[in-house]
Amino acid sequence: MLDSEDEEVQCRTVKIAIVGEPSTGKSSLCYRYLGGNVVAGGGTQGAEVMAGQCLDLRPPVPLQLCDVAGNALATRMLSNYLFASDIILLVYDLTNLQSFEKLSIWLIKVKEIFENDVQKPLMALFGNKSDLEHQRAIRLSCVQKFASEHLMENFKGSARTGEMVNNLFTTLVARVLGIKVQRLPPVIMNGRSPLPKDPERNGHTPLSLQGISSQSLIMNRKALRKVQRKASSSILIEKYTENVRFCIICNYLGKIIPALQSRCTRFRFAPLQQTQIVPRLKEIAEAEGVKISEDGVKALLALSGGDMRKVLNTLQSTWLAYRDVTEDNVYTCVGHPLRSDINKILHWLLNENDFAVCFKHIQDLKIAKGLALGDILTEVHTIIQRVKLPPEVLISLLIKMADSEARLASGCSERIELAALIASFQVARDQVKMDASVS
Numbered sequence: 001m002l003d004s005e006d007e008e009v010q011c012r013t014v015k016i017a018i019v020g021e022p023s024t025g026k027s028s029l030c031y032r033y034l035g036g037n038v039v040a041g042g043g044t045q046g047a048e049v050m051a052g053q054c055l056d057l058r059p060p061v062p063l064q065l066c067d068v069a070g071n072a073l074a075t076r077m078l079s080n081y082l083f084a085s086d087i088i089l090l091v092y093d094l095t096n097l098q099s100f101e102k103l104s105i106w107l108i109k110v111k112e113i114f115e116n117d118v119q120k121p122l123m124a125l126f127g128n129k130s131d132l133e134h135q136r137a138i139r140l141s142c143v144q145k146f147a148s149e150h151l152m153e154n155f156k157g158s159a160r161t162g163e164m165v166n167n168l169f170t171t172l173v174a175r176v177l178g179i180k181v182q183r184l185p186p187v188i189m190n191g192r193s194p195l196p197k198d199p200e201r202n203g204h205t206p207l208s209l210q211g212i213s214s215q216s217l218i219m220n221r222k223a224l225r226k227v228q229r230k231a232s233s234s235i236l237i238e239k240y241t242e243n244v245r246f247c248i249i250c251n252y253l254g255k256i257i258p259a260l261q262s263r264c265t266r267f268r269f270a271p272l273q274q275t276q277i278v279p280r281l282k283e284i285a286e287a288e289g290v291k292i293s294e295d296g297v298k299a300l301l302a303l304s305g306g307d308m309r310k311v312l313n314t315l316q317s318t319w320l321a322y323r324d325v326t327e328d329n330v331y332t333c334v335g336h337p338l339r340s341d342i343n344k345i346l347h348w349l350l351n352e353n354d355f356a357v358c359f360k361h362i363q364d365l366k367i368a369k370g371l372a373l374g375d376i377l378t379e380v381h382t383i384i385q386r387v388k389l390p391p392e393v394l395i396s397l398l399i400k401m402a403d404s405e406a407r408l409a410s411g412c413s414e415r416i417e418l419a420a421l422i423a424s425f426q427v428a429r430d431q432v433k434m435d436a437s438v439s
């Protein structure tokens, strides 16, 4: 009679049958797990049964590995080889598409054999030769689909490097016996050991070829352009998606090719709040010894539109050009109209009765400061809304300004549009005067 649960586990020998097409590395996998090297080839005859122990479980679990030859599929012996197996491991070669496609025939055969058994074996899929990942011939999505369709655990590794081999057997044996794996088995590769397993990945720890767990690759525009130039960039990403998390940072989603977009989860970020920008901006200015005034900060915030990169670029350019980051310097540096200039323009627009004089003043200022009418319109637009005007006057003024901006954008002359702007302000003032005289 058994004294403890431990002893009960110890007495049970777990039988694992390894099946799959010839030359997929089944024998190599068994030898690697039991402490040997990859076999030189030659092929197994019939089936080879090996005894071993799963030392990564406590207490160690006795194992019986049945290495079935690839050409046993067509023989009547297959059912004998698989008899009383607890685990059926279907092995395919990552670099050989046929070895994966033929697995469905293996699966049908295996299911036929165990059709009448009450206790069905645990099925798992193993993609071998991951050291030849660059020669991968099977899409990851196909493998995942196949595994989920047949409710199988899906692993990938290499009998040559030992990647995932210990993990594979330990996870499967623990699953069959209903034991929790306390500790990850050490996969010794280049003297490194893997990082802890992510339980949500169905027992599959994504180890990179070097034995390092998930890496992140953050790409900028230049790096991405290089990847995009390759027609197979999406395949490249798919290929390494098990060990690498790709993070693409961009301003314009439209510039990413659809093939890449469809493989990404998109995160959009709203413009930053002023309270988020100011502390960081001040910290950088202090660390870099940049003199920045309060109105300089406000000007940077106004021009950035919540984009921290714009804030820092403008800060850097202003400092390089003037050494002092003040409001005027910031606006002059980016060629944006100064607030004082806009105030002058607004003053002429709202108070100058002589059309020709008003036109001359604004035109001269435009030429002297190199201002674009589009920028003037944008600034006037924000300020005019704060001026107390009757709603209908403000509405017609805004419509006329919008029309002017549209015409400018389509290439109309700046002089004509400036005249139109002055005229619309004159009309608005006349309307206000008329309303005042009526009331």
Ligand SMILES: Nc1nc2c(ncn2[C@@H]2O[C@H](COP(=O)(O)OP(=O)(O)OP(=O)(O)O)[C@@H](O)[C@H]2O)c(=O)[nH]1
Binding pocket: 020, 021, 022, 023, 024, 025, 026, 027, 028, 029, 038, 039, 040, 041, 042, 043, 044, 045, 068, 069, 070, 071, 128, 129, 130, 131, 132, 157, 158, 159, 160, 161
């Ligand atoms: N690059 C690489 N080669 C491997 C790996 N595993 C096995 N091989 C090679 O693949 C060839 C076939 O390996 P075997 O282990 O004999 O294949 P098998 O599946 O047992 O073949 P059969 O017994 O005929 O069914 C050998 O030349 C091995 O050296 C691996 O992980 N990576």
Ligand SMILES: [Mg+2]
Binding pocket: 026, 027, 028, 043, 044, 067, 068, 069, 070
């Ligand atoms: Mg073999």
